[in-house]
Amino acid sequence: MVGSGASGVHFALTALQRGHQVLLLDVGYERPKVPLPDATFDGLKSGLDDPVRYFLGTQWDGVTYPKGGEGSFYQHPPSKSYVFHRPATFPVSSDAINPHFTFARGGFAEAWTAGVYPFTDDDLAAFPFGYEELRPHYLEVARRIGIAAEHDDLAQFMPFDAEYLPPLDLDSHSRHLLGVYARKRMQLHQRLGFFLGRSRVATLSVAYGGRKECSSLGRCLWGCPHDAIYRPSVTLAECATYPGFTYRPGVMVKRFDYDVGGNVTGFEAASIDGKGTERHEADVFVLAAGGLPTSKIYLESLRAKTGHVGSLPGLMDNRQIHIPFLTPAMIGRDAPSSSYQFHHLAFGMPQANPAHYVHGQITTLKAAGIHPIVQSIPLDLRTSLRLFQAFRAGLGVANINLHDSRRSDSHVTLQPDSTSGLSRLILRYASDPAEAHLIDSSIATVKRALRSMGSFVPPGMTRILPKGWSVHYTGTLPMQEAEAEHTCRPNGRVNGFLNLYVADGAAFPFLPAKNLTFTLMANAVRIAEAIP
Amino acid sequence: MTEPIATELLDREVAVFTRYLIGTTASAYICACYRDGHSTIPYRGLGTTTKFDPMLLTIARTGQAGVRLADAYARWFLPSGVLRQKLVLLLAILENAPTSSAATTRATLGSRTAVLAKICGATASGVAAIVAGLLILGPLHLVTTLVMPKHPSLDTHD
Ligand SMILES: Cc1cc2nc3c(=O)[nH]c(=O)nc-3n(C[C@H](O)[C@H](O)[C@H](O)COP(=O)(O)OP(=O)(O)OC[C@H]3O[C@@H](n4cnc5c(N)ncnc54)[C@H](O)[C@@H]3O)c2cc1C
Numbered sequence: 001m002v003g004s005g006a007s008g009v010h011f012a013l014t015a016l017q018r019g020h021q022v023l024l025l026d027v028g029y030e031r032p033k034v035p036l037p038d039a040t041f042d043g044l045k046s047g048l049d050d051p052v053r054y055f056l057g058t059q060w061d062g063v064t065y066p067k068g069g070e071g072s073f074y075q076h077p078p079s080k081s082y083v084f085h086r087p088a089t090f091p092v093s094s095d096a097i098n099p100h101f102t103f104a105r106g107g108f109a110e111a112w113t114a115g116v117y118p119f120t121d122d123d124l125a126a127f128p129f130g131y132e133e134l135r136p137h138y139l140e141v142a143r144r145i146g147i148a149a150e151h152d153d154l155a156q157f158m159p160f161d162a163e164y165l166p167p168l169d170l171d172s173h174s175r176h177l178l179g180v181y182a183r184k185r186m187q188l189h190q191r192l193g194f195f196l197g198r199s200r201v202a203t204l205s206v207a208y209g210g211r212k213e214c215s216s217l218g219r220c221l222w223g224c225p226h227d228a229i230y231r232p233s234v235t236l237a238e239c240a241t242y243p244g245f246t247y248r249p250g251v252m253v254k255r256f257d258y259d260v261g262g263n264v265t266g267f268e269a270a271s272i273d274g275k276g277t278e279r280h281e282a283d284v285f286v287l288a289a290g291g292l293p294t295s296k297i298y299l300e301s302l303r304a305k306t307g308h309v310g311s312l313p314g315l316m317d318n319r320q321i322h323i324p325f326l327t328p329a330m331i332g333r334d335a336p337s338s339s340y341q342f343h344h345l346a347f348g349m350p351q352a353n354p355a356h357y358v359h360g361q362i363t364t365l366k367a368a369g370i371h372p373i374v375q376s377i378p379l380d381l382r383t384s385l386r387l388f389q390a391f392r393a394g395l396g397v398a399n400i401n402l403h404d405s406r407r408s409d410s411h412v413t414l415q416p417d418s419t420s421g422l423s424r425l426i427l428r429y430a431s432d433p434a435e436a437h438l439i440d441s442s443i444a445t446v447k448r449a450l451r452s453m454g455s456f457v458p459p460g461m462t463r464i465l466p467k468g469w470s471v472h473y474t475g476t477l478p479m480q481e482a483e484a485e486h487t488c489r490p491n492g493r494v495n496g497f498l499n500l501y502v503a504d505g506a507a508f509p510f511l512p513a514k515n516l517t518f519t520l521m522a523n524a525v526r527i528a529e530a531i532p
Numbered sequence: 533m534t535e536p537i538a539t540e541l542l543d544r545e546v547a548v549f550t551r552y553l554i555g556t557t558a559s560a561y562i563c564a565c566y567r568d569g570h571s572t573i574p575y576r577g578l579g580t581t582t583k584f585d586p587m588l589l590t591i592a593r594t595g596q597a598g599v600r601l602a603d604a605y606a607r608w609f610l611p612s613g614v615l616r617q618k619l620v621l622l623l624a625i626l627e628n629a630p631t632s633s634a635a636t637t638r639a640t641l642g643s644r645t646a647v648l649a650k651i652c653g654a655t656a657s658g659v660a661a662i663v664a665g666l667l668i669l670g671p672l673h674l675v676t677t678l679v680m681p682k683h684p685s686l687d688t689h690d
């Protein structure tokens with residue numbers, strides 16, 4: 001199999017538990033050593049020899065320069081650059097989508113914010129199975145990774161039947177918002193259709209499975225030194241305890257070979273240090289390289305066999321919108337940086353079509369790089385800094401996620417280059433014309449809800465992020481009942497192939513607004529359970 | 533990438549700008565970081581330098597009043613110009629350096645009324661700085677743009 005991301009490791013662990021032998025091929029860039037594991041966010045600044053280079057990077061790529069009001073309010077810190085490094089041997093061009101790639105050991109979820117939300121039957125309406133079929137696999141993944149959650153108003157939009165851990169300690173701003181919401185909830189439900197609750201997070205509120213609980217170091221964005229935030233490397237380490245498991249990092253899988261009967265016979269992989277290629281044979285082949293690399297391996301394999309360059313329609317990604325806000329009631333209070341940094345709150349806004357449910361998360365400002373925020377205030381930097389310090393305890397961002405659906409004008413293809421021998425991955429994305437209305441109405445509702453809860457939304461600061469930002473690339477080899485070219489059977493087997501499976505987001509036929517990784521992991525377990 | 537400029541000029545900048553931003557002197561570590569980070573400022577890459585940038589920078593280096601005026605003006609009229617990029621780089625350094633981190637990142641504590649009064653005062657003085665910048669630097673900017681043939685090289689003037 002290919003890929004050690006969230007999908008790959010859960011597929012592998014289930015396959016191993018069922019007695020299979022697993023060879024996992026991976027590029028697998030490794031996380032650098034985490035410095036001073038017991039230091040808090042502020043403690044790192046006083047304890048490290050060179051804290052500026054740690055936080056801003058030796059190449060200074062952690063500095064966010066003014067760009068005229070575009071982009072997000074934060075960027076990935078240098079300590080996570082290994083997650084987003086793309087080798088030159090993987091060229092990409094894209095149109096109307098700004099994709100990210102990972103070739104890290106553990107994939108994107110080495111840098112995720114750990115929001116985990118099960119899909120409902122409505123979310124799964126386009127899938128060839130429903131919630132009941134996924135349920136045992138959600139339960140299994142929850143048992144493996146540890147999820148902190150609370151039963152609240154959001155339970156009606158996301159089943160609450162796994163064994164969850166107690167919720168994390170709330171920061172004071174999130175507690176304040178939840179308190180105001182509790183007083184106004186009927187009004188917010190009836191007038192705005194806005195529901196607030198606790199984020200479900202794969203972060204430990206109590207020690208679990210050999211990992212320590214969150215001790216409020218405030219280093220989440222830079223990488224939790226205690227793995228209180230789940231990352232797939234934890235499960236990869238568990239796989240390594242099985243004698244039938246072999247992990248082979250340092251290789252980029254190029255393609256698979258197959259015979260005329262649709263029997264895949266081997267993976268061809270190139271060493272990432274350029275020292276040659278290798279071939280691996282097996283009975284069953286599994287693609288879990290992430291939605292886009294999986295599509296590339298598939299297209300490249302067909303091209304090598306037929307000489308024809310195919311195209312995979314249906315590329316999806318969630319639209320994300322960031323709405324910064326200020327809660328005046330918090331002004332004058334402290335905002336300790338020793339606090340869990342990511343979102344504590346989530347919200348839901350049901351729509352007339354239940355599959356178009358709008359999902360979001362609220363992150364209040366605790367430990368953070370502040371220069372990207374300060375420079376966005378429209379005054380001189382000194383005054384902006386004073387204002388930021390005064391507002392600090394009341395600052396937050398609501399992050400809205402919208403669903404996406406498969407369309408033929410959003411697709412993935414290849415552009416072979418005979419000189420270099422490398423194929424370029426080509427992505428073309430066309431937004432759903434109906435999305436503009438949903439963007440407007442969602443922004444309006446969230447702003448009104450925030451205002452009802454006593455928060456102020458500064459004009460002109462809402463950011464509709466470009467497609468590609470949410471990193472939820474899906475839909476190019478969809479699971480469906482009907483047999484058709486470039487699709488998968490409901491069990492993840494690729495149509496036209498006897499022993500080739502897709503265990504990642506490429507196989508999703510629809511992309512609900514809720515963050516998908518819990519479902520990626522549960523679906524990977526489901527597919528592994530059904531492998532003969 | 534930018535061309536190397538005289539170390540004395542960079543040290544002058546870091547001293548004036550640090551006092552301007554957080555009211556303290558810059559430590560040797562902050563100066564060293566600024567010198568190193570400065571060589572990676574991407575303003576050339578962003579295509580944002582204008583004929584007026586070197587003049588704004590010269591004014592900013594003169595001292596507290598100069599940098600405040602130049603910065604307030606730049607925030608609106610040259611928001612991604614040379615001066616703003618240098619100030620943002622320094623702010624990023626200050627928030628992470630041990631001696632300046634607390635002064636840069638801490639929240640203002642106190643009663644809501646007192647903090648709101650501080651907010652009002654700061655906003656009023658920030659707006660006044662923009663107006664002053666507009667009155668003093670606006671005409672200079674206009675003249676520079678219209679009269680000067682080509683902006684001097686940033687090697688010698690930044
Ligand atoms: C900042 C950030 C925050 C996020 N927050 C959330 C969140 O809160 N909730 C949520 O649900 N999701 C979140 N996500 C998304 C989530 O991380 C991804 O959905 C998930 O990690 C995808 O897992 P995957 O295993 O399918 O693929 P990937 O993570 O893409 O893993 C792919 C794996 O395949 C390997 N690989 C790729 N190509 C090849 C090749 N050709 N040969 C060999 N190996 C290869 C890579 O090395 C990697 O190990 C976030 C992502 C980011 C970046």
Ligand code: SF4
Binds near residue numbers: 217
């Ligand atoms: S606050 Fe973040 S970095 Fe600190 S222990 Fe908790 S999860 Fe880890």
